[in-house]
Structure formats: C-alpha cells, structure tokens
Amino acid sequence: MGYGGYVSAKLPPAKPSEVEAAVQAVKSMEAVEMIHKLVYNCAVQPKEDKYRKVRLANPKVKAILGDTPGAVDAMTALGWSLEEADGEPVxxxxxxKFLNMQQVRVVEAARDKLAKELKDAQRHNNASSLLA
Structure with missing residues (x-):
C-alpha cells in the first residue's frame, strides 16, 4: 500500500542507453562473460598495456567475440576501438582513455539479464515438452 492508501504507480522501465543496448544485444553468455573479463581487467589495472589490447585473430577470441553477432559492436560502445595492427584486427x-567500474556494472547487468532470459527460455521449453 502506498501513501494515503493509494497503490503506487507502475512506471515503465527506463529506456536503456546506447551502451546498455549494445551490450544487451549480445545473446551469447560466453561472449558476455569474455566482455566482462576484458572490461573488468582494463578497469582494475588501467595502465597495464596487456589488458588494453585484444587481438581478434586469436583463435579463442575469434570463436567467442568475433563470431558472435554484436559482440565487437558492444566492445566499441564500451570505449574500445577497432584498429589494424600487423595486418590483423585488434x-x-x-x-x-580509461574504462571505469560503471562500464563493468553495465556488462554485469546485461549478463544477469541474459542469464535470466536463458533460464526462463529453458524453463519454458521444459514445460512445453512435458505437455506434449
């Protein structure tokens, strides 16, 4: 019950910012986890050069980030830039420019939202298979 016996108003959810929308567009939990690790490492140790550069030609990075739709776009929205170094994308x-914990929190929120969506989808598929 709200103030004076009135029920509190239900407001629509806030519209996500461009960065939040870009990160939420990534629908692979593995890719979101890697984005989180890269952004977190860069935010915690901002002057360490090894955390400020990611080779997209690396087989593991290519398989997770390069092949996932929207993952590279999310990284560029978070402040990374796509460049060429020695003939390969980086x-x-x-x-x-430095990344901060606010950007880490954006990725964590997107990760939590995706985990909930995947869990709900799995629950829905299990329920529909039981009914069939």
Missing part, C-alpha cells in the same frame, strides 16, 4: 582502448 580491439584497443585508446591512449588517454
């Missing part, structure tokens, strides 16, 4: 945090 995601780099530009010099003078």
């Amino acid at each position: 995601l780099v945090v530009p010099a003078g």
